[in-house]
Amino acid sequence: MPDRDVVLLETVKTHRARLVSAFVFGELTERRLVNNNVKRLIGGVIVAAILCAVCGGFSFVTSHLGRQADQERVQQGMGPATGPVLAADAFDRDEPRGWGESDRGGRWTVAGAPEAYRVTSGAAVINSSDRPRGGHLAAVQHDRTDVTTTVRPTSVLTDGSLTVIVDGRRVSAEQGYHTVVQLTPGGGIAVSLVRTSTSQLQGERQRQISTTVTMPGSDDQGDEPTPVAIRTQVLGTNPTTIRAKAWPASGAEPKEWTVLGSDSTPDLQRPGSVGVRCSASADEGHAIDLAVDDLVVREAP
Known part of the structure; x- marks a missing residue:
């Protein structure tokens, strides 16, 4: 037979935890909505960061290649004279x-x-x-x-x-x-x-x-x-x-x-x-x- 005192204490502990959670985080349905929104926000930030990194890397590479091509053209004397x-x-x-x-x-x-x-x-x-x-x-x-x-x-x-x-x-x-x-x-x-x-x-x-x-x-x-x-x-x-x-x-x-x-x-x-x-x-x-x-x-x- 279960100990009634132990069951009572566990029940009180569980109720107290639920009351504290409800007071701090709101009702359970609201908490689930918040958790889902937080997950979406974090996912969106990660995706945006990846896209920014890809765009920044592409821009850097194209800019570097453009400068390199300009330097090659200068070294080959392409275009008008521009030196001192x-x-x-x-x-x-x-x-x-x-x-x-x-x-x-x-x-x-x-x-x-x-x-x-x-x-x-x-x-x-x-x-x-x-x-x-x-x-x-x-x-x-x-x-x-x-x-x-x-x-x-x-x-x-x-x-x-x-x-x-x-x-x-x-x-x-x-x-x-x-x-x-x-x-x-x-x-x-x-x-x-x-x-x-x-x-x-x-x-x-x-x-x-x-x-x-x-x-x-x-x-x-x-x-x-x-x-x-x-x-x-x-x-x-x-x-x-x-x-x-x-x-x-x-x-x-x-x-x-x-x-x-x-x-x-x-x-x-x-x-x-x-x-x-x-x-x-x-x-x-x-x-x-x-x-x-x-x-x-x-x-x-």
Whole structure:
């Protein structure tokens, strides 16, 4: 037989626990509802946290990949030049002899007689000959240059050609990396890269280090010469990377480089200056001079 006293005590204990629970948490049906709502709330918070983590992770990955792609494009020279300016000249002055002082980058040093050069009407002019003439900025000494300039013949080419040489790294008069752009009748363009060296280990003094890419001109050129934009980069040492592009200045800059090259000639693995030169072919029956409308030199990425 059960002990009545024990049963009574247990019953009282149970009733007391139920009374306390009812007083603190409410009736049993309400407690069940609250428990269910709490479970739903906790579940919703967990799901929201997971979704936030997934979204945050996706955003981080896409942002990182985007920055990485931007860095790769910069390293490959894609897009416009954006590096710090090392030198610049808009040639907004008059100089009857020589090219004078640049807007930024020091004084121009010209090859040969100053009478073969002048600055007028917003352009630096070179009286062309069959031998290269031009100027360079000796104060600019760098091993990562990004040079942009616009050039044009002073009159329409009818035969022969005008050769423009942009010195991306001029170590000396006989040492450097150059972008050679040949301007032909009808607005035609031929682009190549050349290195010039005095090193006895490299064989010939001058050597082409890229293919030649030709863009033919038009049969209907008109009465005005075609301005051509040129951009060249000379990057680093051992090896040095050289790349260039040329396009009609009236159009947008192409994304891709026209020519690419690499070289490790020992005497060229150091900083150099920048400059512009030109020469005319003997086929041209009258003198065709070159006008350099502007020049900007930036530090390449």
